[in-house]
Amino acid sequence: MFDLHRLRLLRELKHRGTLAAVAAALSYSPSSVSQQLTLLESEVGVPLLEPVGRRVRLTPQAEILVVHAEAVLARLECAEAEIAASLTRLTGTLRIAAFQTAALALVPAALTLLRADHPGLRVHVTQAEPEVALPALLARDFDLVIAEEYPGGPHPRPAGIERADLCADPLRLARPRDGQGPRPSGPRAALRALADHPWVMEPEGTAARQWALTVCRDAGFEPDVRFESSDLLLHLRLVEQGHAAALLPDFVWYGRPPTVPLHPLPRGHRARRIFTAVRRGRGAHPAVDACRQALRQACTPPGHAAEDSPAVAP
Template sequence: MLNLERLRTLDALARHGSVSAAADGLHVTTSAVSQQMAKLEREVGQRLLAKNGRGVRLTDAGQLLADHAARILSQVELAQSDIEAQRGQVVGEVRLGAFPTAARGLFPAAVAALRGAHPDLRVRTRELEPELGLRAVIRGDLDLAVVLDWSNKRLPVPGGLTHAQLLDDVPDVAMPAGHPLAGRDEVDLEEFADDEWVSWPEGEFCHDWLVFTLRSKGFEPKIAHLAGEHHTQLALIAAGLGVCVTPRLGRGPVPEGVAFVPVRQRMRRHVYAAWRMDADRRPSIRAAVDALRAAAGSQR
C-alpha cells in the first residue's frame, strides 16, 4: 500500500524541482524529504530519483509515479471538500496569500471576521506577488490567493482554478505637492513624459504593466527608482524624486508633500480571489471568499 504522505513528498519534488524547495513547500527539513523518498523507493522497489549535478531529477519511474500522485492528491482534496461540504462546518485550516496592498487593505478585516464567525478555523496568511500566488495555489501551498490584473493587461487564470471578483481598484498618479500638475482635477499619463518615475521592482507584474502602459502612450518612461513597498514609493515622491501610479487599496497614511490626481482615462486594477476547482465545495474556502468580499466592500 502506497503511503499518502510519501506520495505528497514525491509530488512536491516534482512540482518544486529540488529537495530544498520541496522541503520549504512542505514546511519540513531536507533530511525529512530524503527519508520519505528513500522509504517510498523501498515500497515500490524502484529508483525514483537520480543525481543531476548538485541536485536530483525524477527517473522515468519517478515521473510516472509523480503523475499518479498528483491525481491521487487531487482526489483526496475532492474527498475533503465533499466531507466538509456535507458536514457544513467551517473548521480546519485555510491558507491565504495576497499581493502586498491587498494583504494590507483586505486581510486585517477579513481574517478578523473569519476568526469571529468561525473560531474553529485556523487562518494562515502570507504576502505573494500575483503570479507567485497563483503558482502556490496550483502547487497546493495555498488554498486561496488574492491576485490582480489591469484593465489593459490581463493575468491569465491557469486551468484547474476558479475565481471570484472582489473589487476594482482605481489608482491615481502620485506626485510632489509642488508639481505643476498637482492642482489638476484629472491628468493624462502623457503629461508625465519628462518626469522621472518610481516603479515596482523589475520582473513584477505591475512593473511590466507600467512600462507597457507608458510605452503605449508614446514615450519611454524614465524609471529612476524601484521599490516594492508603496510607502517607500510615496516617501520618494514626498522627497521630490519622481512620480508614480499609486493604487487606493491599502494606501494607508500618506506622507506630507504628496498629491494624488486621478487619471482622465480611468485605469482599473481588477482584484479577485482564485482557488482550486477541486476545493470549490469546501466551506472554509466559501467563508474566506465571503469575508474577503465584505472587506472589499468597505473599500469602495
Template structure:
C-alpha cells in the same frame, strides 16, 4: 499502492526543481527525500527519475505520475471538504494570505463578519506578495490567498490552485499636483518611482511604458504604496498605483489614467472550494468588496 506523502514529494520536486529545495520545504534532509523517492519508484515498479550530473531529471513515467498526482491531491481536498461539511458549521484554523493594500482595505470588514457569523473559525492573516501565494497554498502554509494580475501581465495558471474573482480595479499614474502635464504619454520625460526589480508591480510598469513607446527613468525603487505616494507628493517622481491604494490620497498628489487594469482573485487548493471554512472566507471577502 503508491504512498501519497511520497507522491507529494515527487510533485514538489517537479515544482521546486531540486531535492534540496524539497527537503527545505518539508524540514527533511536531502538524503531522506532521496530515500523516499527511491521507495516511491519501488512502489511504482518503474524508474521515475534519472541522474544528470548533480541534478535529477524526470523520466517519461515520472512526468506521467506527476501529472496524475494533481488529480489525486484534488480528490483528497474534495474528500476533506466533504468530511468537514458533515460538521455543524465552519470551524478550525484558516490561514489567509493577502497583499498590503487588501489587508488595509478589504480584509478588516471580512474578518469582522467572519468573527460574528462563524465564531468557531480561527483566522490567521499573513501579508504576502501574490506571486508567492500559489507556492504557499501548495506547501499548505496558506488555505486561502489573494492573487492578482494585470491585463498587460496575465497570470500564469497553476494547476494546483483554483480561484474565483474578487474585484477588478483601475490603475492610475500618481503625479505631483503641480506637475505640468495631464496624460500618461507626458510621463516619458520625468522620473519614475518603481517597485523593486523582480516584483509584479515592477514588471507592470515596464510593460505599460514599453507599450507606450518609452522606458521609465527609474529614480527610486519602493514597494509600499503609502511610501510611494509620499514620495510623489514630495516631487520625487511619478508612479503607477492601483485604485485600492488611493483610498487616502495625500495632499499634493493627483491621479491620471493609466492604460491597464488590475484583477484580484481568491485562490485556494484545487478541490477545496466546498470546504465550509474556505467557502465562508470566500463569501465574506466577496461581500466586503460589494
C-alpha cells in the same frame, strides 16, 4: 497500491525542486525524504529520479505518476471539503497569502467578519506577491491566495488552480503637488506632462513594472525611473514629498481621501483585476467559501472614492 505519503513527497519534489526544499517544508531530513522516494521506486518498479549535477530531476515515468498523484490529492481535498460542510461549526486553520495592498485594504476587514461569523476558524495570513504565492499554493503552503492581474498581463492558469474574480481595483496617475502650470486635460496629456519628471515603479521583472512602462510608452515617452520598490506605501510617500510621479491603485487609499492629485489613465489601463485562487477541489471547502464571502464584503468600504474617479465595473 502505491503509498500515498510517498506519492505526496514525489509531488512536493516536482513543485519545490530539491530534496532539501521538500525536507525543509515538511520538517523531515533530506536523507529521510530520499529514503522514502527510494522505497516508492521499488513499489513502482522503475527509476523515478535521475541525477543532474548535484541535484535530481523526475524521470518521464515520475512525471506520469505526479499527474495521477495530483488527481488523487484533489479528490482528497474534495472529501475534506464535504466533511467540513457536513459539520455545523466551522473550525480548523485557513492559510491565506495576500499581496501588500490587498493585505492592507481587504484582509483586516475580512478577518473581522470571519471572527464574528466563525469564531472557531483559525486564520493565518502571510504577505506574499502573486509570483511567490501562487506556486506556494500548488505546493500546499497556503489554502487561498489573493492575487492581482494587471491589464495586458494575464497570469498563467495552471490546471491545478481554481480562481474566482473578486473585484476591480482602479489604477490612477499620482502626481506631486508642485503647483506648476495648468492642470492637464485628458489622460495622455497628464502622463506626458510628467515625461521629464522622476518616477517610482515596482522592480524590473514584475507584472506591475511591465504594465507601468507600457502605460508611459503608449503615451509617447520613456519614464525616468529613479526609484524602485515593491512597497506601494513608499511610492505614495515619494509622491507626497514631491520626489516622483507614480501609478497607484485605489487600494492604497481604501476609504480614505487621497493625499496627492490623481488623474484617470487611458482606456485599457484603468483597473487591475483582483482574484482569489485555491487548489483544484478546495473551492467547495466551507472555510474557503466563508473567506471569499468576507473578502467580497470587504471590497466595498464606506466612502470609497477618489479624485477624478472614473466608473470602473468590478
